[in-house]
Amino acid sequence: MIADDPTDRRRRWHWRTLDTAAGGLALDLGLYGVSAIFAAITAVTSTLLPHRAWGSVAAVGYLVATLAVIVQLLLHRRNPTSRLAGLPARWAVTALTWGSTALLPVVWQSIERTAGRTDRAQEEVLVVEHAGARLVEHGTPYLGPDAIAALPPGEQLLGYTPYQPGMALFGLPRALIDTWWTDARVWFAVGTALALALAVAALRRTPSTAGPATANPRRDAALLRGVQAATVLPICALTLATGGDDLPVLALCLLALALAAAGRPGRAGLAVGLAGALKLFAWPVALVLIVWGLTRRAGTRVAIGAIGLPIAALLPALLVDRDALTENVLRFPLGHGLVTSPAQSPFPGHLIASALPAGRLIAAALLVAAGVAIAVRLARRPPRTAVAAALICGYGLLAAIALMPSTRFGYLLYPLALLTWAPALHRPSVATPAELSGRASSA
Known part of the structure; x- marks a missing residue:
């Protein structure tokens, strides 16, 4: 097994210092407490x-989670080994919080929407559902430029x-x-939950230095934090409840990285290809994973799925109506x-594009420059671990989101979740025979 990069080890050490305070409960308290405030402000x-409807429900869920963590902290202070303050209990609080701040609002808003409330879904939900209907009727999810102009x-x-x-499948x-x-959000939630469950299972089956049957509390704690970033973090819970199309994409990317960490490059390619x-x-995640695979x-095993599945999805739409495909996914x-x-x-790219002469060209040039810098990084120091791949993906998408002329705050869920997921992908390196011999002689 390839030894970890020293820089990666330093990053993990700094993160663990914050993450392990009070058995991880200190950061849990901050996460749920700040999230409760955010949800309450959103509701008002x-x-x-x-979003307001989400906030009115989620604020209660986050507040209950905050109170639960306070109780856990008190129990931990009295008895650090208390099971009610341990890792399984923290998993339970996370699951209940996701249910109350994301899944419950999804169901609630879907029911109200079916009952006639037209203000219970963002536009992307309608777009995906219309795409599903067009896929059934016309064999392509896209309207051509003439049909759009006639609206x-x-x-x-x-x-x-x-x-x-492939997104149209959620509208079927x-x-x-x-x-x-x-409602498309219900199926976004199902897809997200399934992909995350597979990712957790893949990482838990990954052997540690102590052997495949031995528990690894540190890795499990990092895995919990990664799952929290993809579920109960307000930017993710809010997105799933009101729009949701980004969450299954994110979850599949996390699954791909988990499969990479588990040493399954072919399956990683299939996940990121989906x-x-x-x-x-x-x-971009697919590109980084292909370089990791090299x-x-x-x-080749990574690329078959990572490139093959998107091409297979595009071909029918290309054959049915090429102009419609081009108009929707390119123009x-x-x-x-x-x-x-x-x-x-108002990220830098948008501000530059809207405020400066030839601003769109400048923003585009900065975006290309960032892409070139990442490409050079991949060529000179290709990621040899899933951890490194996740960090490159996270920082690369963060730079892209900051520099794109047209972007959304919600897109930040990608880099935030990818960067938080990275520590869970760590596989302790196996010492070489020479290192083992040296340790034995020093002992």
Whole structure:
């Protein structure tokens, strides 16, 4: 097994110092407490009605979780080995919190929407469901430029499907029957839960230096923190409850990295390929994993799934209506569609594009420069561990989101979850015979 990079070990040491305070409960308290405040503020001040509805429910869930962690901290202070303050109890609180702050709002808003509330879903939910209906009727989830132009001006934005063809599968249930459980968010939640469960299972089966049958509390604690980042973190819970299309993409990327850490490059390629068949955000992760695979002489096995599945998803749409595919997945995201994207969060790229002369060109040049820098990093120091791959993906997507002319705050869920997931991917290196001999002689 390849030894860890010293820089990676230093990063992990600093993170563990914060993460392990009071048995991990100190950071849990901060997470749930701040999240409760965020949800309450969202419920009162958000201009988006689905967000306000989420906040009114999630604030209660986060508050209950905060109180539960306070009790756990008191128990830990009296008895550090108390089972009610240990790792299994922390997993239970996390599961209940995700249920109350993400899954419950999904069900609640889906039921209210079916009952006639038109303010209980963000536009992406409608877009995905319309894509599913078009897939059933026309064999492609996309409308062509002429069909979009024929729509009333206020509906042209909803005529676009700026996703990869696989995303339409989440809209298929609604195309078949109109009820609360066919809401696309319900199936986003199902896909997210399934992918995360597989990721956790893959990492727990990964052997440690002590052997496959021995528990590894440190790794399990890091895994819990990674799951929290992908589930109960407000940016993820809010997104799943109100829109949700990013969560299965993120979960599949995390599954791909978990399979990479478990030494299963072929399955890692399939997982990230499924994510890439849903949304472009997974394509940089696929590229990094292919480079990781090359360091293990498994680049082809990774690439078969990572590249093959997105291509397989694109081919039917390409054959049915090439112009519609181009209009939706290329022209619109690049700002050349009939309408412009409403994604305009005030990150540096957007501020440069809107405030400076030739700002879009400058922002594009900075984005290309960041991409070139990452490419050079991959060429000179390719990631040899899943940890390194996750860190490159996380920081790379963070730079891209900051520099894109059109972006959203919600996209930050990708780098935040990827960077938090990285410590859970650590596989302790196996000492060489020479190192073992040296340790024995010093003893």
